[in-house]
Amino acid sequence: MRKRIISKANIHKSDYLRALVSDTLPGDIPIIVSNDGFYKNLKRDTLGDPHRQEFIEKVMSPLRPYTAPYRFNVLRGGAGTRRLSLTHPSAQYAVARFYETFSNLICYYCRKSPASIRSPEKVGSLFFVRGPASEKNKLKGAGIDTTDIETSVSNPASFFSYRGYDRAYKFFSSTDYMRLEKRYTVMHFADVAKCFSSIYTHTLFWAVADVQTAKDNTKSNSFSNQFDRLMQSMNFNETNGICVGAEVSRVFAELILSEVDLRIVEKMGNHNLQHRVHYEFKRYVDDYYLFAENEHAGSRLLAAVSLALSEFNLHLNEQKTVEVKRPFITKKTRLVRSSNDSLSEFFERFIGFAQHPDGSFSFPKRIRRSAPLLRSLLDSIKSTCFDLDSGYEGASNYVIGALSSRVTALVEDFQKGVTIKEASTEEYVAAIMLLLEAIYFFYNVNPTVASSLRVAQAAIQSANFIKKEIPHRSAYLGEQIVRWTFQFIKSLSGTTAHSDADCVPLEALNILLVLGEVGREDALAKKAISDFCGSVKNLQYFEIVSFLFCMRDDPEFATLRNDLVLRSRSLISSGLGVRVDAQAAHLALDLLACPYIDVKVRGELFAELRAGVQLGKISKVASEEAAKAFEADPWFVNWREADLLRMIRKKELSEVY
Secondary structure: OOOOEEEEEEOOOOOHHHHHHOOOOOOOOOOOEOOHHHHHHHHOOOOOOHHHHHHHHHHOOOOOOOOEOEEEEEEOOOOOEEEEEEOOHHHHHHHHHHHHHHHHHHHHHHOOOOOEOEEEEEEOOEEEEEEOHHHHHHHHOOOOOOOOOOOOOOOOOOOEEEEEOOOHHHHHOOHHHHHHHHHOOEEEEEEEOOHHHHOEOOHHHHHHOOHHHHHHOOOOOOHHHHHHHHHHHOOOOOOEOOOOOOHHHHHHHHHHHHHHHHHHHHHHHOOOOOEOOOEEEEEEOOEEEEEEOOHHHHHHHHHHHHHHHHOOOOOEOHHHOEEEEOOOOOHHHHHHHHHHHHHHHHHHOOEEEEEEOOEEEEEEOOOOOHHHHHHHHHHHHHHHHHHOOOOHHHOHHHHHHHHHHHHHHHHHOHHHHOOOOOOOHHHHHHHHHHHHHHHHHHHHHOOOHHHHHHHHHHHHHHHHHHHHHOHHHHHHHHHHHHHHHHHHHHHHHOOOHHHHOOEOOHHHHHHHHHHHHHOOOOHHHHHHHHHHHOOOOOOOHHHHHHHHHHHOOOHHHHHHHHHHHHHHHHHHHHOOOOOOEHHHHHHHHHHHHOOOOOHHHHHHHHHHHHHHOOOOOOOHHHHHHHHHHHHHOOOOEOOOOOOHHHHHHHHHHOOOO
């Protein structure tokens, strides 16, 4: 096993605005979109240009007692979709201010659950960079390994420090899970049906007090009422459902479900069934893992969970409720383990290990013929999927992650590897090419947003490595990455899955962004961008900024770039305005800062936006100066300095659910 180094760094507990970089954005967004610039701009005492300053103050001051989130769909496993929400900047700022006042109370109420394996415990005072020493040093440049959060943006895993497990799969490989399997004979998997979309916001008061108290104090300025109103206001004043995707929504759900857990224990006690004697249960966000000494206790426990949830207008997803008897192993577990065996056999055939004073390291062995090697891996994974009656979706994310990790290991161990006589630079090229080809294959057969980050990371990391260490092979690798990306985009363009479900094609956008780093000048790369962009009439925020970022200031895209700007201005002007509409606000701030749009056009846009928020007219020159000021201090997309590899690593550090 590779030695991992954990680096700790302090962060300022008093800096509640850091919640903006960890708790207020959905996880499934394009690589280039983040709150880093938003955070930095809010930390400044002044934004310099006075006209820009007063405009931002208007945008951050809600016109109404609510804002409208930008709602978008993404594809998930199988034919399903997931509806996420990007909230208005002013709503995100309100969350940070709420944390400033109530963070300790949030942790207090979340501690009461006897079953939660992921809940806020305290305000974070440390964040971690996991990886080899070389990786730690690279992240220093990303503003990660620093205590100076005032001047550079850091990405702690979350605003809060969490108890339990940051990923569900870690629980299933823990000694705690082994103990439960040893102690109990029956297990149920269950989850809450459409949890976040079904939450009735007023039930928070029921969770921290009781229903009668809540009914008698609907106008009070209590913690629960303030949190309730905050979640409503950022969600167009809806009381049924909360915005899906942001960490703050999971915190809100955790407060409610912690009380549900207590009521489950109480209901089981009414049947003389004692927690940790006759049964136990664990909950990871809205997923329940129920353990019982026999089927009778298991049935009682499942009924108690269902009844306790119903008291908060929540329900179990009966179609996903599964009973398992010892040994506790599921199809997913068997699929992952079999895939791991196939990968281990694959890696052994062309990756070796040797010792160094700093520990073990990997290096590539000679590959005589790569095609049979790749085919053997594909056949092995196919056989596993067939035997377990599963599609590629059950294994591909795991396989892509493992392949990407091998790319990282070879790149990081290069300086040690070249000391091995058998490890030539050509063997590094061959090994990386084989790994990348396998990665792109599994991504083609099952593209997901999560695995798109792994694909992008492997491609960019490989291209950067070859360019630095084996420059005469850089063009060859770049051409291959462009070709694989083009093939993927072409295959995706031939389907209607995204358009039929009205989904944002994040799986494609994140891969297209790779072309900006690897093959921007390649004719095939340009064709992939223009073909996939197609007609702009239905494009939304994420597509627009991603395509603009890919095109940059290339004159070949002048017409398409102009069409994107016109589409953007139409979106901004047709909604509820930048003070209410989240998409309009994000799009306006990013367009004003985009250096690939003529400053005169941005000046005109700024004048229109000022009029839209009832600010007085200013001169054309002043409007253009304000646009230049926006360009110097970008908001959600860092147009000129975005390092995609660094941003991917930040997103990995920020993955908490």
